[in-house]
Amino acid sequence: MLPLAHLGHWLWIFYVLPVIIVIAGILRSSLLAKRREGEGDERN
Amino acid sequence: MSFLSSLPFAHALIARQDLPVPAWLFAWGASIVLIVSFFALAAAWRKPRFEDEGWRPLGAGLSRALLGIPAQVLCGAIGVFLLGVAVYSALRGTEAPDRNFSLTFLYVTCWLGFPVFSALLGNLFKPFNPWRAIGRAFGGGFEAIAGQRAAHLSYPEWLGRWPAAIGLLAVVWLEVIYGGSGGVAVGLQPEAVGVAALVYTGYTLAMMALFGVEEWCERGEIFSVYFGMFSRLGYFGVRDGRLGRRKPLSAATNWATIPGSAAVVIASIASTSFDGGQDGAFKGTIESVSEWVLELGASPLTTVRVTDTVFMLLCFAGVALVYLLGVRGMRTVRGAPSLAKLRNGFAHTLIPIALAYLIAHYFSLFVFQEQAQFTYLLSDPLGTGTADLFGTASAGIDFTVVSANAIWYVQVGALIVGHVLGLTLAHDRALAYWPDYRDASRSQYWMLAVMVAFTCFGLYLLSAGNG
Numbered sequence: 001m002l003p004l005a006h007l008g009h010w011l012w013i014f015y016v017l018p019v020i021i022v023i024a025g026i027l028r029s030s031l032l033a034k035r036r037e038g039e040g041d042e043r044n
Numbered sequence: 045m046s047f048l049s050s051l052p053f054a055h056a057l058i059a060r061q062d063l064p065v066p067a068w069l070f071a072w073g074a075s076i077v078l079i080v081s082f083f084a085l086a087a088a089w090r091k092p093r094f095e096d097e098g099w100r101p102l103g104a105g106l107s108r109a110l111l112g113i114p115a116q117v118l119c120g121a122i123g124v125f126l127l128g129v130a131v132y133s134a135l136r137g138t139e140a141p142d143r144n145f146s147l148t149f150l151y152v153t154c155w156l157g158f159p160v161f162s163a164l165l166g167n168l169f170k171p172f173n174p175w176r177a178i179g180r181a182f183g184g185g186f187e188a189i190a191g192q193r194a195a196h197l198s199y200p201e202w203l204g205r206w207p208a209a210i211g212l213l214a215v216v217w218l219e220v221i222y223g224g225s226g227g228v229a230v231g232l233q234p235e236a237v238g239v240a241a242l243v244y245t246g247y248t249l250a251m252m253a254l255f256g257v258e259e260w261c262e263r264g265e266i267f268s269v270y271f272g273m274f275s276r277l278g279y280f281g282v283r284d285g286r287l288g289r290r291k292p293l294s295a296a297t298n299w300a301t302i303p304g305s306a307a308v309v310i311a312s313i314a315s316t317s318f319d320g321g322q323d324g325a326f327k328g329t330i331e332s333v334s335e336w337v338l339e340l341g342a343s344p345l346t347t348v349r350v351t352d353t354v355f356m357l358l359c360f361a362g363v364a365l366v367y368l369l370g371v372r373g374m375r376t377v378r379g380a381p382s383l384a385k386l387r388n389g390f391a392h393t394l395i396p397i398a399l400a401y402l403i404a405h406y407f408s409l410f411v412f413q414e415q416a417q418f419t420y421l422l423s424d425p426l427g428t429g430t431a432d433l434f435g436t437a438s439a440g441i442d443f444t445v446v447s448a449n450a451i452w453y454v455q456v457g458a459l460i461v462g463h464v465l466g467l468t469l470a471h472d473r474a475l476a477y478w479p480d481y482r483d484a485s486r487s488q489y490w491m492l493a494v495m496v497a498f499t500c501f502g503l504y505l506l507s508a509g510n511g
Contacts (some may be wrong), residue, residue: 022075030376033486
């Protein structure tokens with residue numbers, strides 16, 4: 001038997017996942033932008 | 045609201061829904077809607093549009109009719125009369141919260157009705173504000189007798205709207221925590237509401253005498269500040285004594301210029317979150333902490349009140365923290381203004397979210413309880429069974445008027461629309477702060493995270509409350 005009775009206690013994880021995905025995407029694009037800016041400064 | 049939680053019309057007590065997909069998938073769907081809206085705004089919205097209200101006055105005759113002295117006197121008198129009825133029924137009526145006019149009138153009809161209708165139609169509370177009407181009548185009387193206007197102290201600039209923010213938490217605290225049963229008491233006693241209303245009347249009139257009626261209403265009077273905040277979203281407004289139209293949402297852009305404004309809107313979201321979560325998402329944690337406090341030797345009632353108060357303050361801190369993290373993130377983008385400017389400059393973007401939270405959490409309560417308000421509570425305000433003023437004292441509430449699924453879709457719809465509007469306001473403000481629209485869009489990554497967090501949190505509270 002799977003312990004499905006306790007599944008309800010962990011449903012909050014499904015609500016946190018979209019937030020984590022969005023924050024991860026933001027961090028990634030921010031780091032890429034910073035790196036691009038850094039490379040641009042080096043070239044100048 | 046929790047005084048109703050033991051009764052069949054509680055907002056948390058909704059018949060189980062029959063949803064086509066799990067509730068958490070709605071959080072994913074809402075997040076996708078926000079992300080798509082974010083990229084659509086970044087691509088197509090390149091100039092600020094809300095900084096200018098686009099004010100267009102309505103006809104002078106209409107302004108005179110609706111804003112003239114006779115209308116002001118009439119509306120003020122109605123406000124004072126209704127406050128009097130609420131206080132009288134609270135002090136003299138039945139102890140049963142669901143049969144007494146005062147609780148439903150103050151905590152449902154006014155507390156929930158004014159925000160929604162003000163957002164649609166403009167600042168409806170201002171003309172009906174009983175304390176403003178009394179204060180102005182006293183001021184007019186003083187002027188007639190003394191031949192000069194009453195002198196007032198200058199209001200401390202640093203204090204701003206903090207009295208309203210603290211007061212807002214206190215209003216909710218009175219109902220949700222002081223009156224909250226927690227299995228210990230029977231709920232908020234109407235008498236306590238009546239006494240609180242009288243104390244608040246004395247306090248408000250004293251503050252108006254000290255600082256002036258309009259000054260106090262703009263900054264310190266809880267209900268004027270709170271309902272006035274939502275009215276900034278609306279299409280109609282008043283400027284220089286003239287009724288007019290403006291772009292919806294545009295008046296919100298200059299609302300948060302007074303210190304403490306961010307605290308007001310955060311207090312609104314936090315208090316709604318706490319009320320929504322105390323019987324659902326936070327229940328287990330609150331119970332664990334309560335047991336710990338109980339072991340310290342506190343009485344059961346004190347334990348419930350102390351624990352709930354701490355959790356309400358934690359909600360306030362949590363909402364503030366998420367907002368401040370978003371602001372801090374914006375600060376990292378090239379060309380960003382100061383942190384203080386960002387903190388105040390984006391506070392108004394939370395107003396649609398506060399409204400969305402209010403609708404999402406109390407929609408069913410409002411729909412059900414307003415049936416009581418306009419039937420048996422109106423006919424028998426004291427709830428003693430001795431009056432039937434309009435012949436509707438024996439009417440009841442039709443709980444089938446909206447289905448459980450319809451309630452859920454209204455809740456989800458309100459949360460999504462509210463957050464998309466918040467995102468739009470934030471994007472518009474960023475365009476005003478950053479000269480390059482690409483930097484402005486990049487700064488809004490962080491507000492997108494804030495909006496997604498608030499949406500998912502709101503949906504989690506609802507699903508846990510309904511479960």
